[in-house]
Amino acid sequence: MTFQDGQVVAVGQGRPPVEARDLGNVALLPGLVNAHTHLELTWMAGKVPPADSMDDWIQTLLAVRRTGPAAESTEVTEGVTRAIGEMRATGTSLVGDVSNTLISAPILAMEGMDATVFHEILGFNPVDPAGLVRDAWHRIAEADEKRRRVSFTSKKTPDVFFGVVGHAPYSTAPALFTEIAARHEGRAPLAVHLAESHEEMEFLHTGRGPIRQMLETLGVWNAAWKVPACGAVEFLENIGYLLPGTLLVHGVHLTLEDLDRARAADAVVVTCPRSNVWVGGGVPPVSRFYGSGVAVAIGTDSLASTDSLNMFDELAALRRLAPEVDAARLLDSATRVGAEALGFGQQYGTIAPGRSAELVSVALPAGVGARAGDVEEYLVSGVPAAAISWLDA
Numbered sequence: 001m002t003f004q005d006g007q008v009v010a011v012g013q014g015r016p017p018v019e020a021r022d023l024g025n026v027a028l029l030p031g032l033v034n035a036h037t038h039l040e041l042t043w044m045a046g047k048v049p050p051a052d053s054m055d056d057w058i059q060t061l062l063a064v065r066r067t068g069p070a071a072e073s074t075e076v077t078e079g080v081t082r083a084i085g086e087m088r089a090t091g092t093s094l095v096g097d098v099s100n101t102l103i104s105a106p107i108l109a110m111e112g113m114d115a116t117v118f119h120e121i122l123g124f125n126p127v128d129p130a131g132l133v134r135d136a137w138h139r140i141a142e143a144d145e146k147r148r149r150v151s152f153t154s155k156k157t158p159d160v161f162f163g164v165v166g167h168a169p170y171s172t173a174p175a176l177f178t179e180i181a182a183r184h185e186g187r188a189p190l191a192v193h194l195a196e197s198h199e200e201m202e203f204l205h206t207g208r209g210p211i212r213q214m215l216e217t218l219g220v221w222n223a224a225w226k227v228p229a230c231g232a233v234e235f236l237e238n239i240g241y242l243l244p245g246t247l248l249v250h251g252v253h254l255t256l257e258d259l260d261r262a263r264a265a266d267a268v269v270v271t272c273p274r275s276n277v278w279v280g281g282g283v284p285p286v287s288r289f290y291g292s293g294v295a296v297a298i299g300t301d302s303l304a305s306t307d308s309l310n311m312f313d314e315l316a317a318l319r320r321l322a323p324e325v326d327a328a329r330l331l332d333s334a335t336r337v338g339a340e341a342l343g344f345g346q347q348y349g350t351i352a353p354g355r356s357a358e359l360v361s362v363a364l365p366a367g368v369g370a371r372a373g374d375v376e377e378y379l380v381s382g383v384p385a386a387a388i389s390w391l392d393a
Helices: 039-044 054-066 074-089 104-110 129-149 174-182 198-206 210-217 232-238 256-264 273-278 286-292 311-321 327-341 374-379
Strands: 002-004 007-010 026-030 032-037 092-099 114-121 160-166 191-194 247-250 268-271 295-298 359-363 388-390
Touching: 026 327, 026 374, 032 247, 032 295, 032 311, 032 327, 039 054, 039 074, 039 092, 039 104, 054 198, 054 210, 074 092, 074 104, 092 104, 092 327, 104 114, 104 129, 104 160, 114 129, 129 160, 129 174, 160 174, 160 191, 191 232, 198 210, 198 232, 232 256, 256 268, 256 286, 268 286, 268 327, 273 311, 286 311, 295 311, 295 327, 311 327, 327 374
Parallel strands: 032 092, 092 114, 114 160, 191 247, 247 268, 268 295
Antiparallel strands: 002 007, 026 359, 359 388
């Protein structure tokens, strides 16, 4: 394999060059892709404990956030920097970051991390949906300009794609979802938290339950809202939000019918199993995801709902939940599928000429690799952080 200017030039072609290096017993992978996290919530690490239900977890999160630091405080910005450092140290080269404040954009640039930043907006009872979306795109323009002005520390100029997205069916009005989709542009896909909890499904089907009570308590309930009384993916389809490439994040309670609709629409399921259990949402049906044929990417979610941003930890959780899914498919989700889902399919996700030379080296224990599939199984079964390093191309 040869490299030039940060790109792979050739793979397995001809004789090794004079300066060829023997890396020893290691596995080389494309940089991993964390397709869903919230970097601005890093300061919440250790402050929002695991919960028995999504409602309990949300109530705690809101209470912590109300008394927390300002968006541009040192505590928040240092948290974002720390999170990026953790991801880099454990082999992640590309991230999908969901942000309400866009505080992460210039920090991602400074730290040399390529990313798709989803500017998430909420509003269950908005007066002016078009104005909310217009203002969100204006904030993106400002954040992108700020990002372009920062001094970055990496060897390459980092790329950041931006998009406006809605949060979830219980926090974003149908009219707001529709307006977001109508104004969608650029390489970033749409994204949405979907089918994450029993409470969400109860709300979609009946309009009742803890979510209804929460909206009333917060003073944002809309009496004119009509109960969808349908599946989660059908709901998105009906309001025009299910565009090709839309990221359906979590999907813990997606049915086979939901997944069939998602596959037909060329949507992507982004699974975050450790977070799903932490917040009381349930255990994602990982085997069902892969069996349905829908594209599956992987995310860690934030440190408010998991104990690390290490994608190898997430892969190990998936392996425990779905031992029957081929290890190579899990690795494909953590690399190629994630890169394509975030709009970076031409740069990341595979080791091939013209792709990024940011390659991860994982030291393998003696004996691993003696049998077919050994290496893949090792990589998805819990890689110690000390075994992970970057290949200096």
